[in-house]
Amino acid sequence: MSSPLVSLRDNAIFIFPGQGSDPRGGLATLHGTSPQVAQRIEEVLGAIDDALNHIEQRRPIASGLIRQVLLDPDHKGGLPVGVPQMAAFAASVALAEVLELFGVCPRVIIAQSLGEIAAMVCAGALTLADGARAVCALNNAFQDQEGEGTMVLVVGSERETLTLLETVRRPDLVLACVNAPRQCLVSGPNKAIEALMKQAPDGPKILRLDAPYASHHPGQVSVAERFLAQLRALSPGSIRVPLYSCVARRMYHDKDDLPRGLADCVIKPAHLLQALQDINSDAQTVFVDLGIGGGLSRCVYATLPLAQAYAPLVQDAAELMVLFSELEFRAGADDPLTDRTIRGLVEAIEGAVSNETSMQAAQILAGLDLSHRIGLANLELHRGTYARLRALIKALPANTRLFDEPGLMLALSQALGVGDPSLFIAFAIQYGLCVGTLIEFEQDNPGAIRLRQALESGEKVSAYMITEIGGSNSQIANRTEAVFDPASRSFTLHTPDNGALKFTNVGISDQPKIGVVCARLKMDGRDCGVYPFAFDISDHRGPRPGVRLSSPAEIPLVPFDYGLARFDHVHLPYCAWLSGTASIDEQGVLHDPLSHPDERLVRTLVAPAHVWAMAAIAMCAVARASVGLALSHSLRRSTMARIGADVSLLSYSTQRRALFAALATTYVTTCQVNHEVEGWMQRVRERTTRRTADASALTWAPWSSANRSLALSKALCTWAVEQVISECRLRCGVAGDLTLNRFMEYEGLAHVFNDAGGNNLLIVLDTAKSLSTLPLDVPPVFSGSARLLEPEYWLFLFRTREYRLISRLKADVEAAEVRGCDPMQVWNPLLVGARAVGEAHGLRLFLESALQALAVVTQPQVEKMLGDLTTLFVLERIEQHAAWFISEGLLGLEMYRQLEGKITVLCDQLAQHAPQWIAAFGYPKDATQAPIGDDMDSAEALASALHWTTGSRPRGAPQ
Numbered sequence: 001m002s003s004p005l006v007s008l009r010d011n012a013i014f015i016f017p018g019q020g021s022d023p024r025g026g027l028a029t030l031h032g033t034s035p036q037v038a039q040r041i042e043e044v045l046g047a048i049d050d051a052l053n054h055i056e057q058r059r060p061i062a063s064g065l066i067r068q069v070l071l072d073p074d075h076k077g078g079l080p081v082g083v084p085q086m087a088a089f090a091a092s093v094a095l096a097e098v099l100e101l102f103g104v105c106p107r108v109i110i111a112q113s114l115g116e117i118a119a120m121v122c123a124g125a126l127t128l129a130d131g132a133r134a135v136c137a138l139n140n141a142f143q144d145q146e147g148e149g150t151m152v153l154v155v156g157s158e159r160e161t162l163t164l165l166e167t168v169r170r171p172d173l174v175l176a177c178v179n180a181p182r183q184c185l186v187s188g189p190n191k192a193i194e195a196l197m198k199q200a201p202d203g204p205k206i207l208r209l210d211a212p213y214a215s216h217h218p219g220q221v222s223v224a225e226r227f228l229a230q231l232r233a234l235s236p237g238s239i240r241v242p243l244y245s246c247v248a249r250r251m252y253h254d255k256d257d258l259p260r261g262l263a264d265c266v267i268k269p270a271h272l273l274q275a276l277q278d279i280n281s282d283a284q285t286v287f288v289d290l291g292i293g294g295g296l297s298r299c300v301y302a303t304l305p306l307a308q309a310y311a312p313l314v315q316d317a318a319e320l321m322v323l324f325s326e327l328e329f330r331a332g333a334d335d336p337l338t339d340r341t342i343r344g345l346v347e348a349i350e351g352a353v354s355n356e357t358s359m360q361a362a363q364i365l366a367g368l369d370l371s372h373r374i375g376l377a378n379l380e381l382h383r384g385t386y387a388r389l390r391a392l393i394k395a396l397p398a399n400t401r402l403f404d405e406p407g408l409m410l411a412l413s414q415a416l417g418v419g420d421p422s423l424f425i426a427f428a429i430q431y432g433l434c435v436g437t438l439i440e441f442e443q444d445n446p447g448a449i450r451l452r453q454a455l456e457s458g459e460k461v462s463a464y465m466i467t468e469i470g471g472s473n474s475q476i477a478n479r480t481e482a483v484f485d486p487a488s489r490s491f492t493l494h495t496p497d498n499g500a501l502k503f504t505n506v507g508i509s510d511q512p513k514i515g516v517v518c519a520r521l522k523m524d525g526r527d528c529g530v531y532p533f534a535f536d537i538s539d540h541r542g543p544r545p546g547v548r549l550s551s552p553a554e555i556p557l558v559p560f561d562y563g564l565a566r567f568d569h570v571h572l573p574y575c576a577w578l579s580g581t582a583s584i585d586e587q588g589v590l591h592d593p594l595s596h597p598d599e600r601l602v603r604t605l606v607a608p609a610h611v612w613a614m615a616a617i618a619m620c621a622v623a624r625a626s627v628g629l630a631l632s633h634s635l636r637r638s639t640m641a642r643i644g645a646d647v648s649l650l651s652y653s654t655q656r657r658a659l660f661a662a663l664a665t666t667y668v669t670t671c672q673v674n675h676e677v678e679g680w681m682q683r684v685r686e687r688t689t690r691r692t693a694d695a696s697a698l699t700w701a702p703w704s705s706a707n708r709s710l711a712l713s714k715a716l717c718t719w720a721v722e723q724v725i726s727e728c729r730l731r732c733g734v735a736g737d738l739t740l741n742r743f744m745e746y747e748g749l750a751h752v753f754n755d756a757g758g759n760n761l762l763i764v765l766d767t768a769k770s771l772s773t774l775p776l777d778v779p780p781v782f783s784g785s786a787r788l789l790e791p792e793y794w795l796f797l798f799r800t801r802e803y804r805l806i807s808r809l810k811a812d813v814e815a816a817e818v819r820g821c822d823p824m825q826v827w828n829p830l831l832v833g834a835r836a837v838g839e840a841h842g843l844r845l846f847l848e849s850a851l852q853a854l855a856v857v858t859q860p861q862v863e864k865m866l867g868d869l870t871t872l873f874v875l876e877r878i879e880q881h882a883a884w885f886i887s888e889g890l891l892g893l894e895m896y897r898q899l900e901g902k903i904t905v906l907c908d909q910l911a912q913h914a915p916q917w918i919a920a921f922g923y924p925k926d927a928t929q930a931p932i933g934d935d936m937d938s939a940e941a942l943a944s945a946l947h948w949t950t951g952s953r954p955r956g957a958p959q
């Protein structure tokens, strides 16, 4: 069952009371809850005061008196008749306004008695000033009757009250209101009321009310007529919220004469009991009592014992604060407070890519056609991707150099990841890999500068080549050779056999394309290390001489023209060599400041780090988009299970668990990626991407040596995001499988980054191996009390896991080395444990980034929401490794038993903010283009996203 607070937003019925309670201090507590609330109350009271100054009143209400009465519980002055009526009206309207401020609007309004005036204001039929006029008109009309009659409360059923009235035999006594199964009001002249009171001893209990006149009494026809005459000066509008009149005993319709309805309240009985029974409510409905004394909420409970009722004006300050802090999270998206929460959430995840830069990226992309391309043949699709890449480059502001604006490069990566993953891949290759390599090594090389300019102007596209298909770990064992010829000072690039074919994007081979090819420099048969070479590999006519390019081999997950490239004795001028600070002198002697070929390789591979940053940012974006789509789909989708027909899919604990765990992973991963990417941006801005190279971490692949933490973040981000999107897809059923709805593509993007930019497992293994060679820190200590919701305890757990796994790996390696094992014998049995080391290290980094991100959040509600998300992430990880934590004596059994319950509670709390998560983390429909993200019912959205073919109308079918 959803929380009452969720229902308060979605399923509230407001009940406006007639008169009754002492209004003194009625709004004081509410007023004190927050400056926004106080401001809204002041606005309402100010507007009523203004109106009163312009209304004709037989007994004018002094300016500021209503405010004084409602805000001062100790108000000493008397309350002349008319003041409580106006104060009750003002209190109800102000409360309704405050609730609206928090996104709580009624789905239905019930008006009891002359609460109809405030109810009509709330329903939009009367302006606030006209409402005040109507109350004055009532006061004016009744003035002559004041003191002539009154009303009493009978604690008995309608039948018992009628029997009582028969017993008294006073035809001038009438049943005025039936409020609850055992609560009625009787109205009449004073003498008749006294007679009634005397009858009481054996019959139902009777309580005298402080009513200044007999209302709901047919004898008040002249009052009603006077009242109506003044009401005729008002101009009611149409009713915007269904409004049930307890006097009319039905919903008002647009055609109803509302002033007549109000006047009828003076002479006809009001039947709240019937209203509560007539109105469609369920266990989720919350009846909100807009009165000062909370009497209506008691009537609700008496009539509908299982109902939920709220009477905000009888709650104390602490209760109201909790209510409003909760409501603030749940308010509608166009509510100012909710906007602030959503903005706070957005700011918390935007990291290095500011909102401003994202807007700039969005503007650049706005003029491009990024429409979803379903059903295109592969070649057409690939050509289209290159056309889009060229259009994107042309759309960049003149003279934009993205390496001078790394934030924009990341913002474009995010938007392209969500809008067109294939184009993102093309963009990452063009800029991250190829322009990135050229910038790093061009020095004063005019040929390299020209090539870079051709890429930055969109004149040419590009392909990057390090991987060779013949064996694993080919990146550290490239066999493509560039043999230097001292006589011509040129190189001959050659692919020795098919095992050295390069895997790259060359399937569309009839366009101007530059290749950045990593090849082993050979001089006099000597291996001088792997360098990048840049040159034209194809033009409009096809591959350049000596270059052979295959047809696309196709990776359907993220379609692009991936294929194979071969170089047959291709002649390359000296300037094709991206030598950086190395050179070959006139005598043909190589001068390279880097002394080892491995160092040269690591130096050559400077550009993949750009792709790790771009890809990690893009993957976080598609993860957020996917969770946003899955959450909004689940929130709207109705279910028909027999245990809860027609409840939202997101009401189910299994759906919540899956999607909020996915959201939590997405958030924490985003924090880590933001943290890493900030460091990358700084290095790019300061042009301090590595100038030297440390190859000591190179065992399986070159990646960790280039930048250990960024490579690891890319690897772990990929694994996290792939899982997140897979879960989101699964949770959307068939809608998740439709290409139209993007999950497949987004998941595909994450999937290919298992290998694109370097294989993740190898990155993790290299990370673990290099950690095992570092001196160990002191073991983590924790002096607090171990509690599952304590961040210090989380840090202790995760740091200890990392510490102990590294210690064990270190010890095992040392022991094996002492036994004289060779590296294969040492490491091969330890690889599963090494992977755990890399992941434990990453988990600790992820948690630290999330806690750091949380520490700078200033809005309490945003901090609470993100804190819950981080907690869920952590508890899920503790549960995942619980066996290990228990076996290591770090987690008690009792704590383990509490885990599941705490996770469930967290998911329920997070579910209450679903609209805010969707608004803050998700992407708008025009970005994802996914019908599932449409606000419509998913069936409607899908049906309207598809083309239809219609047969002729069957004979006899209705027109």
Ligand SMILES: Cc1cc2nc3c(=O)[nH]c(=O)nc-3n(C[C@H](O)[C@H](O)[C@H](O)COP(=O)(O)OP(=O)(O)OC[C@H]3O[C@@H](n4cnc5c(N)ncnc54)[C@H](O)[C@@H]3O)c2cc1C
Binding pocket: 429, 463, 464, 465, 466, 467, 468, 469, 471, 472, 473, 474, 475, 503, 504, 505, 555, 700, 752, 753, 755, 756, 757, 758, 759, 760, 761, 762
């Ligand atoms: C979409 C996509 C785009 C790409 N783009 C480019 C590009 O533009 N340019 C380019 O040059 N390359 C590109 N690549 C290639 C990419 O860099 C490689 O796929 C990646 O480095 C892995 O190499 P591999 O495919 O040879 O796999 P392998 O190295 O054969 O690995 C296969 C599996 O074996 C495991 N494994 C390998 N070696 C070991 C070992 N020694 N010990 C234990 N386990 C091992 C790996 O973890 C992996 O699971 C791209 C790949 C993809 C998928």
